[in-house]
Amino acid sequence: MTKTRAAALIAVFLAGAAPAMADAMSALKASILSINHAWRFRPDPHDTGLRDEWFRTDFDDSRWSMIDAGKTWESQGFPEYDGVGWYRKRIDIPADWKGTIVRLAASGVDDEYDVYVNGTFVRHHGEKPDRSVWNWQTYTRLDPHLEFGKANTLAIRVNDWGGGGGIWRDIAVRRALPMGPYRDFLPEPMLPAHPEWIDLYWEAWRMAWEKISFGTPENGLAAAYMDEGFNEQIYQWDSVFMCLFARYGLRLFPVMPTLDNFYGKQRENGYIQRCYSESDGREVQTPTPDDPGVNPPLFAWVEWEYYAFTGDRSRLLRVFPKLEKYFLWLEDNARAPEGRGLYYQTDLGSGMDNTPRGDVTRSAWSDMSIQQALAAGYLARMAAVLGDREKEAFWRREHADLKDRINELLWDEADGFYYDLLRSGEKSHVKHIGAFWAMLASVADGQRTARLVDHLKNPAEFYRPHLFPTLAASEKTYAAAGHYWRGSVWAPTNYMVIQGLERRGYGDLAREAAENHVRHMAQVYADPPADEHRIAPEERRDAYRTIWECYSPERPAPATRWDNTFYSRQDFVGWSGLGPIAMLIENILGFEVRGAENILVWTLTRSDTHGIRRLPVGPDNRVSLEASPGRSGRISVRIIAEKEFALEIRRPGAAARRIRVKPGRSTVRL
Incomplete structure (x- = not known):
């Protein structure tokens, strides 16, 4: 296929997808009412508002001050005020x-708050002394x-414990727009033996759908x-992984603009x-030199995967220079003499926040160094596709x-393991999940890969009931409950x-791990935790049938978060959509889309x-396939295709x- 022909087909695909996406995005945007502006506000230094029922629908607030949400109250005429303040607003x-x-949806309220609707108390968020929701996305x-169809009175009682106070970040009323009318723009897996996995698949899409966000002039x-949707920031680490499952919904979801947000902010x-x-x-x-404020450099990997999936060479042309500049910035600013040419990170920057590493600081972090090798390898592939042999050779070197x-x-x-390098020059000898990037990055040769696989298959280390914990069970700090990145x-x-x-x-182990992961997720979804005391107060609600940020390695349950007391975040799609969407399609059902070659494996x-x-294959094609067992081990494969393609079985x-x-329509018998 000529490059001109490929570009034309991609244009046709985008033109066909655009009306559906534009219609969906318009409907989603119309389902969000920003209520940042024009609130009635009054400080309540003696906390008498509850007694005097300032939340009542008919309460006279006409003499209250007018301020905006999205800013602290200190910046709007109430300097150095700490304590209780009330916001009131009429909303149509x-x-x-209805229905x-x-x-x-509040992006940040400093520090705790109560919500009243039409005179009725609805929900409290935050709890002294240390559970402020100042930087936490909260929902009521x-x-x-x-x-419905009328004006409603919303009253919010905020208690500021000190410093800046009030509804200081965006606040909105958001309708959960049903995704049903748009489901035909998504692939539909078929697996009659496991309807619970299919239910989880659609639930993951629904959660991702409800978290789509919209840019503003500001x-x-x-x-x-x-958007990962757990606070008022966008993250590299989360965004790249969301794109890896969301590409299957690229006719409906704004997938790659998620990464364009970061390229648009590049210095x-x-x-x-x-x-x-x-x-x-x-x-x-x-x-700063000690904390460069970066995440794992995974853009090049995800951009290559998107190109391989769609064949969109024009995007490679646009992003390749940005990815090169980013790599070279890291080369100049994320290495120190202690690392001897390798890369350092920070706990938060690595994405694996509380992984025990020892005194590694500005020495060589195994995951960061291997991720840079991964980036170099994919930059070489991109250069080859773009026909730049000189750059291809540079990145291969x-x-x-x-x-x-x-x-x-x-x-x-x-x-038989990759370790972080301590400042002392010794290896850390802490076995964490970061070492396994070496398989994906082609850093480990066949012999080293085999030894890494031995660790994955070792029940004393990573082969736990839920595969694979982020810290080997043999480590002293391993937490059976999870404790965020400690298991x-x-x-x-x-x-x-x-x-x-x-x-x-190692396809067999990959499929086993994918099924194991999706099965545990589905079990937790079907049988939610009943121990509500393990739910963080700011996330307590009537039911917990959801998808979690991370999971226990030892039993079907959510994992505990950084404090090892409460469970991790709920409704986390977010990257947790990788299991029920990407792993289900790729590893459990066995599909590999090579859209750049117009091949489905x-x-x-x-x-x-x-x-x-409705699996997208190439720039302008969707296909449906079903394999059914027959007599004597024969398999019948029924196919429906919109365009011609190559099927490799x-x-x-x-x-x-x-x-x-x-x-x-066609049928193949095997």
């Missing part, structure tokens, strides 16, 4: 919202208390983008910060140099490990009926078979 709720879930369900972000010198404010689009910290340094400095031959099972690192296994020839390992409808113990599939 559309009549056609849907409607929530109050409103619809049972609303009068923040300069994309018109629409995917001239190449720097991209790990997170930006969704209020004003600014960097949230000042980078960069990858080879990093590979050699990592294997020299971080590989422990006796243990929890996380979707992004599981996806990384599974992808590495697939690419290095289907690895048939299941003996039950399974398949998928792989089966254990048999040679791969490539079939040219014409538009329309």
Whole structure:
């Protein structure tokens, strides 16, 4: 296929997808009522508002001051005021919202607050002494208390414990727009033996759908983008993993604008910060030599995966220079003499916040160093596609140099593992999940990969009931309850490990791990935790049938968070969508889309009926396939295609078979 023809097909696909996405984004945007402006406000220094019922619908607030949410009250005429303050506002709720879930979404209230609707107390958020919601996205369900098609009175009592106070970040009323009318723009997996996995699949899409956000003139972000939705910032670490599952919904979801948010904020010198404010689009910290404020450099990996999935070479042309500049900035600013040519990070920057590492500081972090090698390898591939042989050679040398340094400095031959390098020059000898990036990044050769796999299959280390914990069970600080990155099972690192296994020839273990992960997620979804005392007070509600930020390695349960007391965040899609969407399609059902080559690879390992409808293959094609077992082990594969494509079928113990599939319906018997 010529480059001109490929570009034309991509344009046709985007034109076909655009009306659906534009209609959906318009409907979603109309489901959000910003209520930042024109609140009635009054300080309550003696906390008499409850006694005097300032929350009543008919209470006269006409003499109160007028202020805005999205700013502290100190900046609006109430300097140095700490304590209780009341906000009141009349809000018109559309009549056609009746019958849907409607929530109050607050991006940050300093420090705790109560919500009243039409004179009725609805919800409290925050709890002294240390559970402020100043930097926490909080939701309050409103619809049972609303009068649709009428004006409703919203009263919010805020208690500021000190410092800046009030509703200091954006606040909105948000309708949960039903996704049902748009489901035909998403792939539909078929697996009759496991309807619970299919239920989880659709629930993951629904959660991602409800967290789509929209840029503003103030923040300069994309018109629409995917948001992790747990606070008022966008994160590199979360965004790249969301794109890896969301690409399957690219006809409906604003997938790659999610990464464009970061490229649009890139400094001239190449720097991209790990997170930006969704209020004003600014960097949230000042980078320093000790803390450069970056996340794992995974953009190049995800951009390559998107290109391989769609064949969109024009995007590579646009982002390649940005990715090069970012790599070179890290090369100049995230290395120190102690690391001997390798890279350092910070606990938060690594994304694996409380992983025990020892005194590694500005020495060589195994995960960060290997991730840079991963980036170099994919930059080389991009340069090859773009026809720049000189740059391809440069990035291949960069990858080879990093590979050699990592294997020299971080590989422990006796243990068969990659460790962080301490400032003392010794290896940390802490086995954490970051070492397994070496499989995906082609840093570990075949022999080293085999030894890493031995650790994954070792029940005393990573082969726990829920595969794979982020810290080996043999470590002293391993937490059976999870304790965030001290044993929890996380979707992004599981996806990384599974992808590495697939690419290095360990497909059986990859499929086992994917099924194990999705099965545990589905069990927790079907049988939510009953121990409400383990739910953080700011997240308590009527039911906990949801998808969690991370999971226990030892039993079907959410994992505990950083305080090892409460469970991790709920409704986390977010990267947890990788399990029920990407792992289900890729590893459990066995599909690999090579859109750039107009090829669909289907690895048939299941003996039950399974398949998928409306899977995008290439720039302008959707296909449906179903495999059904027949007599004597024969399999019948029914296919519906909108356009011609190549189907490569792989089966254990048999040679791969490539079939040219014409538009329309066809059947292949194996």
